[in-house]
Amino acid sequence: MLGLLAGLGGCLLAPSDKPPPLPVNARYSATSFPPTPGRRMNADVSGPESVLRSEQLVTNLDIPGAWWEVYRNPDLNRLVVMALTNSPSLKAMQRGLRVAWEQRRVEGAGLYPQVSAQLMPSWNKVSHDLSNVPIQNYWNYSMHTLQLQVGYVPDLWGGKAEAIIAAGAQADIQRFQLEATALTLISNLVNDVFMDAGLRSQIQVKKSLVTQADQILTIMNSQQALGETSVENTLLQRNVLDQQDSDLPPLEKQLAQNRDQIAILVGVPPSTPLPEFQLDQFTLPAQLPMTLPAQLLEQRPDVQAARAQITAAAAQVGIAIANRLPNLQLSASPGYIAEAMKNFFTPSMGNYTLMATVTQPLFQGGSLVHAQRAARQVFLQSVEEYKNTVLTAIGDVADSLHAIEHDSQTLVASEDGLEAAQKTYAIARAKNRLGDNSRIDVLAADFLVLLDRQSVIQDEVLRFTDTVALFQALGGGWWHRNDLGMSAKDAKRLSTSLLPW
Incomplete structure (x- = not known):
């Protein structure tokens, strides 16, 4: 029946919703991306050394739905699952x-006839001056009306079909915004x-630096008391x-606030006990994906949402055009009118009305033509x-690849300094064991080690977050995940069916 009703719709009047092609010579960089600098090591290496590995960028390497598992931390995996399960925003x-x-x-309901039923009982009194008393011999009487209203508007110009397409495209936009929300949720949690x-x-x-500085000051205070160093050096x-x-x-404040943010992303109050993490608990992946720009368009939720927006805008143009064309409405009103309900469904009490109405807009102050022009501009805007x-999207991937390349160089340099x-x-x-220098010289050298160690830690965090940014920029493997909150079967039924139940 759906096919028959859809066939009654005339030609579709909307412009093509085919998205524009990729920009000419669309690439992430004018030059290729070599493996990141670092130490060559076995792919299975884990722990603190893995952050110094040389990572290989692999073209068209598929992204798993649970991409965060590449860091090999069970506690992180559990937190992400909790976030996807509990997040109110998702x-x-x-x-x-x-x-x-x-x-x-709702838009698909327009493909079907609209049927409603009415039962109208009434009790009536006629004025004595108007009542034909010798014939009727009464002034009070009852009337019962049972009526069906059947209406159908054929989709002559495809306006209804376009409305269904527009609503479906809006649903696609909502779906890809959902996927973008899930991807942002996961990425923010992993980064945190x-x-x-x-x-x-x-x-x-930092606590070790404070301890070292305090020990040096203690020695310098003793030296000052003996006249071996100046007050100025002690004050410095x-x-x-x-x-x-x-x-x-x-x-410490940043750590506490970051913990609060992790709890919020997971969907629990900040007072909830959560795992504590150390950098040596994570493994940096040996291979990273580098999707080609043409495939990136299919993987990025925001690009897919923008593409659906073109479809919705094109359909609105078709609707605006159909609104300016003649409209045919078919209606039927079969029913019964009787003095008593027991007389319903007898031949003498039946009645019906069949009607066809053709409406052609003639003059609405230019509203319809301007609505069409506006829809056209919205379509061009969406393009x-x-x-x-x-x-x-291409720029995001390029930025992530450049960050991975240069931050890995920075880390290698920091490690060399350390x-x-x-x-x-x-x-x-x-030298101190041989008596060739002082205890302060040893503490000062250790102090410099700690300063370099702090820089290395910051660079290590960047290396991990750079890979997160790349997974996010490439779409995060949502096509291998179910973020819809329902089974795939239910999602397919709700997104494709136009049956009225």
């Missing part, structure tokens, strides 16, 4: 998707977990200690917004 988007699918089915680990390491190093060391001490509370979304500082510290200790 659940709200899932409800919104159901609303959009139901709205599509890495930040948790990094802040803990930085706080530990006091300033170093105070500076290191003042840096600690902001780090340009799609182009901008595509460029933004190794040099550690060697200097080892030499200072050896």
Whole structure:
């Protein structure tokens, strides 16, 4: 029946909703991306050394739905599953998707005849002056009317079909916004977990720096009392200690607020106990995906939403055109009118009306033509917004790849500096054992090691978050995941069916 009703619709008047092609020579960079600098090591290596590995960018490497599992941390995996299960923002988007699918089915109801029934009992009194008393012999009487109203508007110009397409496209927009919400939720949570680990390491190093600075100051105070160092040098060391001490509370505040944010993303109150993380608990993946731009368009939720927006806008143009064309409405009103309900369904009491109405808009002050022009401009606007979304998507991937390349270089340089500082510290200790330097020289060398270690920690966090940014920029593997809050079977039924139940 659906096919028959749809066949009654005439030609579709909307413009083509085919999205514009990729920009000419669309690439992430004018030059290729080599493997990141680092140490060559076995792909299965885990722990603190993995962050120094050389990562290989693999073209068209598929992204798993649970891409966060590449970091090999069970606690992180559990938190992400909790977030996808508990997040109120994600659940709200899932409800919104159901609303959009139901709205599509509301538009689909126009393919069917509209049928309603009326029962109208009435009790009437006629004026004595109007009543034909000799014949009727009464002034009061009852009347019962049972009526069906059947109406059908054939889709002559495809306006209803376009309305269904527009509603379906709006549902697609809602779905891809849902996928973008899920991807943002996962990415933010994974980044916050890495930040948790990094802040803990930085706080530990900062406390060691405070301890080292305090030990140096204690020795210098003793030297000052013996006249072996000046007051100025002691005050300078006091300033170093105070500076290191003042840096600690902001780090602790940032850690506490980051923990609160993790709890919110997971969908639990901040007072809920959650795992604590260390950087050496994560493994950096040995291979990273590098999807080609043409495939990126299918993987990015925002690009897919922009593409659906073109479809919706094109359908609105078709609706605006159909509204200017003649409209045919068919109606039928079969029923019964009787003095008593017991007389219903007898031949003498039946009545009906059959009607066909053709309506052609003639003059509405130009509203219909301007509505069509406005719809056309909205369509052209959606095309340009799609182009901008595509460029933004390509730029996001390019930014992530550049960040991975250069931040890995920074980490290697920081590690080289740390190794040099550690060697200097080892030499200072050896000299101290031989009596060739002072205890302050050893503490000062260790202090420099801690400063370099703090820089390395910050660079390690960047290396992990850069890979998160790449997974997010490439779409995050949503096509391998079910973020809809319902089974795939139910989702298919709700998104495709136009049956009136």
